[in-house]
Amino acid sequence: MAPVIKTVNLTHLYGEKTLFEVTAIINVSIEIEKGEFVGIIGHTGSGKSTLIQHFNGLLKPNSGKVLLDGKDIWESRESVRSARFKVGLCFQYPEYQLFEETVYKDIAFGPKNMGLGDDEINTRVRRAAGYVGLSGEQLEKSPFDLSGGEKRRAAIAGVMAMEPEVLVLDEPTAGLDPRGRDTVLGLIKEYREQTGSTVILVSHSMDDVARLASKALVLNKSEVAMFGPVDEVFSHGRELMKMGLNVPEVTRIFMGLRDRGLPVSTSVYTCEQGRRELLRLSGEVSP
Amino acid sequence: MIRDITIGQYLPGNSVLHRLDARMKAVLTFFFIIVIFLCKNFWSLGLMIAFTLLFTAISKVPLRMMLKSLKPIFVILIFTAVLNIFYTDGGRELFGFWKLSVTDKGLYTAGFMVIRIICLITGSSLLTYTTTPTLLTDAIERLLSPLKVFKIQVNTLAMMMTLALRFIPTLIEETDRIMNAQKARGADLESGGFIKRAKALIPILIPLFVSAxxxxxxxxxxxECRCYRGGEGRTRMKQMKLKARDLGAAFLVAALFCGVFFLNYRFKALI
Known part of the structure; x- marks a missing residue:
């Protein structure tokens, strides 16, 4: 089966042929399989946002190709438009895109643009609201009356309601408090489990990527530095640190323990793995 | 793309024109524009063109950027030329058809007007290309400060201008972001008739206003946290001081002034 998203030598420049020409991404060739959960990590300005905007045809590559289900999305006007609905893109601080009178109408904006019937729109809006935990009462409120976290969730629901094959989220937890962060990450996880759709998550938090994603894509200076299963990527801790990136906090703790002479494994990426490793160690050390 | 809008776009550089005192630059640009309209024949206009090219060369602004600033007024240029060609009375008729006739005087006038407008735009773009918006508003504030006599709050006006200029790029970026976000939800901004397109702007304008x-x-x-209480009595970090090069620039423009007067007087007026 063809991968859901495939890019071939994708290159993008901003402000081509002007004084302000900047290379955003160079020669990115990746394949993302159906149902995968990919975490994209990299510095600010490493090209993460540029890359994801190619997935749904918002940006046109200067050279190279983007294939959705094996078909070039820039083949025709219609294929670009269908890419918009196949790949749901949720930008950073999505709450700033809310504009309708009620939350319900705002979530319905996407499905309406798809040309769906009223009944279908209704089902989808309610389903999406369910994923993000918004009550029927909240749906009738003005989006501007919601709290910060609720606004964020309403905006995410607006993308989910299109029921895209691939859901791309650009730092969905930026600027939220710890509880808001956990809620949003939890609902993304649940959404994926319920729909089985492919999810791509751009994040600064190595912990979040380690906890949720199955694969990690590391971008450094406009190029793909690493792409593979999460534990494989994080096992290159030193290289990541050289790029000025990091490994999950718990991995750093175990690397520190190792440096201090404790016989622990450093391939520990989540708290759960850490707990097990410590238990194993204490079983080994104490009689 | 929306990023291509160049309102008062500053091009970083280190030419003499960049380093001139912003006040002097603003005043000289003003005089430069006046001189353009004092030209009465092709000799003085030629001098004007020479000086425009000279200043462009000094500024080291790429010719491509200069042409780009002329692009938006292309339609106006054509319009002016056509009107002048057909609506100028007198002169020798070169050829004519129907009720319209083209005279040599008409052609001259048209050429004259087009060159004037090009000089005008080039001159004023040079000011904005070589001066940061902040410096420019600073300069305008200083130049307008005599108006305080009439109880006009020059400081506040200047602050408002600075802020407005400062936020143009920010709001353009914001518009770009919101447009992308709505496009990602399938908003169609490119097709349909006038009303449909106007309606399609609602999902962009509302978030834009909210964010503004x-x-x-x-x-x-x-x-307010930094104790801004309106203008009176504020001092500034960067003091403006006139230097030798500012006087040099003033002499150059004065020379242009005299040259144009002389050539106007020496040769007969065209229009």
Whole structure:
């Protein structure tokens, strides 16, 4: 089966042929399989946002190709438009895109643009609201009356309601408090489990990527530095640190323990793995 | 793309023109524009063109950028030329058809007007290409400060101008972001008739206004936190001082002034 998203030598420049020409991404060739959960990590300005905007045809590559289900999305006007609905893109601080009178109408904006019937729109809006935990009462409120976290969730629901094959989220937890962060990450996880759709998550938090994603894509200076299963990527801790990136906090703790002479494994990426490793160690050390 | 808008776009550089005192530059640009309209024949206009090219060369602004600033007025140029060709009375008729006739005087006038407008735009773009918006508003504030006599709050006006200029790029970026976000939800901004397109702007304008107000509040708070109490008595970090090169520039423009007067007087007026 063809991968859901495939890019071939994708290159993008901003402000081509002007004084302000900047290379955003160079020669990115990746394949993302159906149902995968990919975490994209990299510095600010490493090209993460540029890359994801190619997935749904918002940006046109200067050279190279983007294939959705094996078909070039820039083949025709219609294929670009269908890419918009196949790949749901949720930008950073999505709450700033809310504009309708009620939350319900705002979530319905996407499905309406798809040309769906009223009944279908209704089902989808309610389903999406369910994923993000918004009550029927909240749906009738003005989006501007919601709290910060609720606004964020309403905006995410607006993308989910299109029921895209691939859901791309650009730092969905930026600027939220710890509880808001956990809620949003939890609902993304649940959404994926319920729909089985492919999810791509751009994040600064190595912990979040380690906890949720199955694969990690590391971008450094406009190029793909690493792409593979999460534990494989994080096992290159030193290289990541050289790029000025990091490994999950718990991995750093175990690397520190190792440096201090404790016989622990450093391939520990989540708290759960850490707990097990410590238990194993204490079983080994104490009689 | 929306990023291509160049209102008062500053091009970083280190030419003499960049380093001139902003006040002097503003005043000289003003005089430069006056001189353009004092030219009465092709000799003085030629001198004008020479000086325009000279200043462009000194500024080291790429010719491509200069042409780009002329692009938006292309239609106006054509319009002016056509009107002048057909609506100028007198002169020798070169050829004519129907009720329209083309005279040599008409052609001259048209050429004259087009060159004037090009000089005008080039001159004023040079000012904005070589001066940062902040410096420019600073300069305008200084130049307008005599108006304080009439109880006009020059400081406040200048601050408003600075802020407005400062937020143009920010709001353009914001518009870009919101447009992308709505396009990602399938908003169709490119097709349909006038009404459909106008309607398609609602999902962009509402978030844009909301965010503009939010930014305004945040900025007001930030300014008050740093004890901004309106203009009176504020001093500045960067003092403006006139230097030798500013006087040099003034002499250059004065020379242009005299040259144009002389050539106007020496040769007969065309229009």
């Amino acid at each position: 107000f939010r930014r305004a509040y945040e900025l007001a708070f930030a300014m």
